[in-house]
Amino acid sequence: MTVLSFGPWRADIRADGHVTLIDRAGTVVRLRYERDDLGRISLREVHIVGVEGEPLSGRCWRRIPFTALERHLMGGHEATGGPTKCPTLIAPEGRLTEDFFKAMADVYLWVTAAGRHPAPVIAEMVGVPVRRVHRWIYEARKRGLLPPAMPGRAG
Numbered sequence: 001m002t003v004l005s006f007g008p009w010r011a012d013i014r015a016d017g018h019v020t021l022i023d024r025a026g027t028v029v030r031l032r033y034e035r036d037d038l039g040r041i042s043l044r045e046v047h048i049v050g051v052e053g054e055p056l057s058g059r060c061w062r063r064i065p066f067t068a069l070e071r072h073l074m075g076g077h078e079a080t081g082g083p084t085k086c087p088t089l090i091a092p093e094g095r096l097t098e099d100f101f102k103a104m105a106d107v108y109l110w111v112t113a114a115g116r117h118p119a120p121v122i123a124e125m126v127g128v129p130v131r132r133v134h135r136w137i138y139e140a141r142k143r144g145l146l147p148p149a150m151p152g153r154a155g
Contacts, residue, residue, distance in 0.1 A: 008063075023063065027060065029046065032044050043070075107122055
């Protein structure tokens with residue numbers, strides 16, 4: 001079991017996908033995540049036990065650190081103190097190589113874990129149009145360096 005802190009929340013994370021969050025006020029949230037064949041996670045169950053006298057309202061739901069927790073579970077390092085600096089990427093000169101696509105995929109995954117849109121960030125980083133980065137992302141997916149796209153979600 002891993003114990004981490006996300007602001008006022010203490011998270012007990014088990015390898016089987018079960019997570020228990022407890023905030024300073026005493027609210028307990030139990031979550032169950034499942035991982036698919038491509039390594040992506042999906043939230044499957046939520047159980048909330050509120051504090052006596054406080055109704056379970058939208059305010060309570062908004063305080064739960066779903067985003068930070070999911071970033072951690074997907075390999076981000078928001079709570080663990082891991083890599084905080086984006087990997088570097090240099091625009092290719094000439095042919096696009098496997099090494100370039102691997103480096104671009106690393107940047108893509110880091111930017112996504114940081115909660116940003118990867119194509120504009122990568123385009124600015126290497127000084128190319130966003131549309132060209134979209135083609136690179138498409139090619140990286142074809143090569144198996146990035147998971148298949150999910151409608152409405154980056155990553």
